[in-house]
Amino acid sequence: MHNNISLFLVFFILISCSTSKDRFFNIKYHKVTTKYNVLYNGKEAFKIGKKILEDIYGDDFFNLISVEPIFLRGESIDNSTIIPGFQRAEEKSVKAIQRHSMNIKGDQKNTFIDDSYILLGKARYFDRRFFQALESFNYIMENYSNPKTYLKARIWREKTNIRLNNNELAINNLKGISKKLINKSVFSGMLNASLAQAYLNNKRLDSAKFFIKKAAINEKSYNYKARYFYITGQLFEKLNKKDSAIWAYSKIKLMKRKISRKFYINSIVKLFILDENETLEIKKNKLEKELKNFQNRELKHYLYSGLAKIFNKNGQDSTANSYFLLSQNSSNIDIYTKINNYNSIIDYNFAKGDFINTGKYIDSLISLYNPKEIEIKILKRRKESLSDVIKYENIVNETDSILKLIEMNSKDRFSFFSSYISEIKKNELDSLFNIKKKKKTVFLNFNDKNKFYFYNSNLILLGKQKFRSFWGNRPNVDNWRVISDIESSKTYGKEANKILKKNKIAYDTPEYLISTIPTNKIKIDSINQINENSYLQLGLIYKQRFGKNLLASERLKKVLKKPPSSNIKVQALYHLYKIYENKNDSLGNHYKSIIVNEFPNTPFAISLTDSKNYKNLEKETVESLYNNLYQMYTQGEYLDLLIKINQISAFISGTKFQPKLSLLKANVIGRIYGVSRWKKELEALSLSFPESIEGKFSKKLLLKISSSNDLKEKKVSYKNYKWIFVFNNNEIDRLNIFYSKIKKVLIDSKVRWTLSKDFYNIENSLIVIHGIKDKKEKDKWIADWAEEIKFVLESNNFVALASDYRNLMKNKISLK
CATH class of the missing domain: 3.30.70 (Alpha-Beta Plaits)
Known part of the structure; x- marks a missing residue:
């Protein structure tokens, strides 16, 4: 009996599996199997993919956010998504179509096949294979049986067209659907949001604003509703409709816990920035209250950044910068907030004239972008424009420190280095203790106090510090206390075995550090010259490139206090005169009189006293002046060229062509007076512009000249x-x-x-x-x-x- 029932069930299943038989059992079997097995699993996989995308997608709240999240940062439109779920959903929908489709005489008996095609199209859409997605939606429209499914396919087809940049086609088709669709329809939000996206792609903000607002009002999903309202507020801001923007952000605020917390926080930040009725103090207190809210512990970076923007708006740049730094150091900060913070910090430091920190923050910002992004090139160009300032500022800081130490007496030097070494060792000890804390294991938690000295890590650290503070760094050799013995052991080792490396001792004692201070007059003069020239170059760069006259005058005045060489002094005076020339300031006349009286034969004095002849030169660009000079050089007009260079050097001084002109002058002098004078000019150029291309080139030339014994001929031919x-x-x-x-x-x-x-x-x-x-x-x-x-x-x-x-x-x- 049981065997007969089993055979009957097997037979029943076998005859029901056929997709070509128009029978009740066949249709029901394939419908049930599609709905509750294959299609169900496909939908679940799709939901998982969508959830992952929504969770890991990062919205850029500092720019217009996306209408529909689909691309993760760094992903290419030409590649499939890295998010799992969508491929699985496609596999299941294809399986449902291939195994359970019952298209008999042009009529689809399995009504869930339409849903399978919809799922197939959506899975391909989110997998960014838009042409294949379009095929799925077109198939449904050509072979539909359900009006609801047909409408859904039409909307998704136009969404796909938008992704393929067929915006006008999508707008025309979606408008046709919109006229027949009631506002309460479940498709209203998606349709209007898609229209808004198409208009945004075409840069038609006013039309986009109308449809995204409509989408926000009619959308059923709260998270999408919040997204659409946020975009509405952003578009109102772009169109300078502040009151309407406040209305849109207020709608988000009212949703509270129904929406993602990041939308709620960013909407209240926007409201505080836009609202001018409340005082700065009230805004600050309210945002600080939000900072203390446990729910916002992972969103503090948004709140700190919002506070910074509020202070920026009120002209309190330094306070704003401190909040940007707090935002930057927050945990769970997203990459877009980092980029926005860095840009604001860079602008603050640049405006303040702190170009060294500006350069450092630009380097940090560059690291956040992918190598192929256009922003990398823009930032690198910006960094290159600061490279000279950073180099000269570093040279100034270094040479100032050395000169300050040179000027100190022995007692002050000893006191300075003793404090310096103590501070270094204290910091080192603190860092070692921190490392020790991090390395503590859960499994071995012994009490160090009861240990013997060599097993007590704290005592070992203290012992090492005490030894180094008294003896410095000593190698592990016999008679390590006697320096002469150490040196002799090194010498013996070197003589005995050439392979062994010399064991250097880094003495971190005041006496050793004092011994490294230069005492040779020639070396000190060289440091002074580099220092003076670096201050001069900084003054010229701040004046010519960045228009920072205050910083320029500070650097140039420091040059005059040195006192500098006559060549550097006259340039500093001339550019100080140019800074104060148009300010009706007595300082301008003061600097002019010094130039004319003390340096009457220089190009700078002549340009001030013989202004009629020099006015024609002022009409030409610096580049054209240099190109004309270079043309004379190629034609061998060296004597006339040297006169011309001296005439226009005042106009090229401080520009990026000054090192080029100096190299051209050095070459001309070499042509006229020979190798010995050429070397002197190249040496002066390498000292004046050590970090420029021309300065580095002159150093290479000098090495080449020296290595060839002043370019003397090595081979002699007696047949030439x-x-x-x-x-x-x-x-x-x-x-x-x-x-x-x-x-x-x-x-x-x-x-x-x-x-x-x-x-x-x-x-x-x-x-x-x-x-x-x-x-x-x-x-x-x-x-x-x-x-x-x-x-x-x-x-x-x-x-x-x-x-x-x-x-x-x-x-x-x-x-x-």
Whole structure:
């Protein structure tokens, strides 16, 4: 009997499994299986995916938030989502369609297949495969049986079109649906929100505001309702409708615990920022009360940031900055609040003129962005614009400290370093204790007080500190107390085995640190020069690049207090005069009189006394002035160029072209006076602009010159001669006539020699015949063309090896 029942049930299931039979049992079986098995599991997987997305999605409350969260920060639209659940939902919906679809003679008998296609489209939509999602929704619209399912598919199709940037198409189709849809419909919120998104994509804020407001009013889900109201408030703010924005944020505030806490907190922060009826003190007290609320313990960063913005709005920048820092140090801070805080802190430090901290915060902000984001390039450019300031400020701080120590007497130095070492050791001990606390284990919690010395970690730390404070850092060698023995042991070790590294001792005693202070006059003078130049460069950068005249004048006045070298002093005076020139300040005239009286022959004094000739130069840009000079350099007009450089150096002073002009001047002087003067100019350039590209290039050049023994020739070829004709620079016409005549003879004689005009020095220029292999070759040519070249033999000339000629050109030896 039991066997017969079992066989009947098996037979019943088998005949019911067919999807091609239009029978009652077949239809019911596939409906039930779809609804309560495959489709149910798919919907559950989709819900899990949506929940994960909503939980981990971070809203950027400092910009217009998303109408519908779909992309996590850092994800690409071209890639599938990393969130699990949506792929699983797709698999289940495909399984339902493939195994349980009953399309018999064009009529779908399993009504849950439409739901499966909807789920398939939604899963693909959130998996960001929008073309495939579009196929699913189009299929339903072409083969629908349920009006509700058809309407849902139409709305989701247009949502997908919006994701594919078919905004106008989506707007036209959704408007057609909107006219037939009642406000109380469950689809009203989704439809109007989608229309708002399409208008936002097209930058039509007014239309977007209308539809998102409508979506917020009609939406049934409280979380989406809060989102739509928040966007409504943001759009009203953008359209300068403050009262309407307050209305939208107030709607969110009234929802209280029905919505996500982050929307509630951000809405009340917005209300406090926009509301001008309450005083600053009342706003502060209310937000501080929210800070104490246990429910807001994970949202303190929003509240601190809101307080900062309120203080900023009231002109209290320093207080605002302190709240931004509190927000930044809050636990559970999201990345968008971090970015907003850093931007505000950077702006505050930049406005204050604290460019070193500005640079540090920019570095911190850069680390928050993905390498491919455009913000990285913008921030890097901003950091590059501060690089010179940061470098020179660091140089100033370092050299100021060294010079201050140099000026101290022995007693003050000893007292300073003793305090310094004590502070360092105290901090080190504190950090060691903190490390010890972190390393305590739950399993071994012994009482250190009852331990022997070498097993008591506290006593060991104190013992190490006491030893180091008295003896400094000592290597583990015999006779470690005697420095000479330590040094001798190192020397012996080095001699005995070359592989062993020298064991250096870092003495952290006042005596050792005092011994590191420079005492050599040349070194001290060099530090002074670097210090003076760095102050000057800072003054010029603050004035020229950032328009921070107050900071510029502070740095330039510090230069004058040194007292500096004449070259640096006149530049500082000139730029101080320019700062106070248009302020009708007596200081401007004071600086001008010093320049004119003490430095009458400098370009700076001449530009102030002979303003008529210099006004034409002021009309040109610094870049065009430099380009004109460089053009003269390429044409070999060295003497005129040197005069021109001196004339316009006052206008280029303090600009980014000043190091370029200094390098050009160094090269010109090298061309005129030779290698020895060239080296001096390059050394001055490397000291004046150590961190610039030109300064670093000049250092490399100096190393190259030194390594080649002042560019002396190493190889000598006795089959390469130059025939050199000497002319004075005041007889250029005679040189040009000679050049034309000898060039004609060389062409007529068909000899394989070349001809050039070469500038030599301030007195002479040369005409040089190149390519002579042997002196006999030259003598034969003279004999063959004796009649035509009488003028050549009468001129001042000599023959030299090519290597000797190059040495002449480098060292500019007198030709008299």
